[in-house]
Amino acid sequence: MIGLDEKAVRDILDGHRNDPQQIIAALLDIQEASGTSHVERRWAALTAGALNVPDSRVHEVLSFYSMFSEKPRGRHVAEVCQSSPCLFSGGRELMGWLREALGIEEGETTPDGEVTLEVSGCCGRCAGSPALMVGEEAYTVGSEEDARTLAASFREKNPGMRRPLLCEKWRSSWRAPTVLTPWTSAGTFPEGDTRGSGRPWEWPPGKS
Ligand code: FES
Numbered sequence: 001m002i003g004l005d006e007k008a009v010r011d012i013l014d015g016h017r018n019d020p021q022q023i024i025a026a027l028l029d030i031q032e033a034s035g036t037s038h039v040e041r042r043w044a045a046l047t048a049g050a051l052n053v054p055d056s057r058v059h060e061v062l063s064f065y066s067m068f069s070e071k072p073r074g075r076h077v078a079e080v081c082q083s084s085p086c087l088f089s090g091g092r093e094l095m096g097w098l099r100e101a102l103g104i105e106e107g108e109t110t111p112d113g114e115v116t117l118e119v120s121g122c123c124g125r126c127a128g129s130p131a132l133m134v135g136e137e138a139y140t141v142g143s144e145e146d147a148r149t150l151a152a153s154f155r156e157k158n159p160g161m162r163r164p165l166l167c168e169k170w171r172s173s174w175r176a177p178t179v180l181t182p183w184t185s186a187g188t189f190p191e192g193d194t195r196g197s198g199r200p201w202e203w204p205p206g207k208s
């Protein structure tokens with residue numbers, strides 16, 4: 001969905017039962033539905049009213065957590081980890097490849113409004129460095145070709161296609177997984193995935 005109206009925002013807040021404990025989840029949903037990866041000031045004020053919390057509380061959340069933005073960004077936000085473990089295992093190169101493939105610098109958005117390229121701190125995927133987050137998906141991109149493939153996939157109608165697309169690359173790659181699983185999710189490894197075809201996975205492993 002591109003753009004939001006008051007009813008859509010109220011529906012999202014109703015979906016979270018207007019519960020102040022759900023403030024982060026509700027704001028994430030509002031941000032995702034915006035189509036511009038940000039929370040407009042008027043929707044922040046609406047959230048404060050519906051959740052019965054002060055405006056300052058909503059602003060505090062939006063400004064504290066780096067995944068939020070109060071300014072418009074691209075439909076996809078690619079956050080490239082530049083903390084030390086990633087930086088020294090290809091993070092600098094990965095940022096360069098993406099800058100080249102997208103034609104933008106860090107902090108900029110592509111002219112078509114599809115992608116914003118950002119630097120991030122450690123996102124907890126050091127084992128798969130150099131790591132890159134796009135929304136809730138984490139990736140390890142270990143070659144310039146994979147970076148170009150990922151950059152091109154941002155323009156696909158169905159961004160979910162990115163995972164099988166890059167898994168194909170990984171199978172013939174010498175590196176650790178080209179694509180990591182979403183860290184809060186569970187599912188089944190794709191056929192041919194050397195981590196175990198058809199086997200259920202979860203992240204973090206052995207959590208339950
Ligand atoms: S240092 Fe990059 S994910 Fe932890």
